[in-house]
Amino acid sequence: MRLRLRFDSLRETTPMEYARHFAAGGLVTVAASLIAHRYGPIIGGMFLAFPGIFPPSISLVAKHKREREAAQGFVGVQSAQAEASVEAAGASAGAAGLGAFGLVLWKCLPGHTLLPVLLLAVAVWALVAYSMWWLREKM
Secondary structure (H helix, E strand, C coil): CCCCCCHHHHHHCCHHHHHHHHHHHHHHHHHHHHHHHHHCHHHHHHHHCCCCCHHHHHHHHHHHHHHHHHHCCCCCHHHHHHHHHHHHHHHHHHHHHHHHHHHHHHHHHHHCCHHHHHHHHHHHHHHHHHHHHHHHHHC
């Protein structure tokens, strides 16, 4: 599947679905803050990296695909699962890039200034995320 942006899918999501996404992300952030308060910022930061909106997002992708298929007279369960799996692969690639981003900041910030390290971290994030996506496409 080719990587592409679909802005028309934004209209498929209702305000209540957006509210659930924000609530899920907020709950993960609150939980990470409580963990950081109890166990320290390093442990709390690992929990903050948890993709709080991933579970509701992936279920929405599948739901909207099933609805589009149903509107055309198809059942669409397998195609909805396939579309959700592509979204999950993209999230995994992004998460790997985020890990690389954090690693660059962690290792480079103590001895260097913020702007060059931040630019390097963003470049590494993009390179790792794209590489993960490319590898998935080649498999």
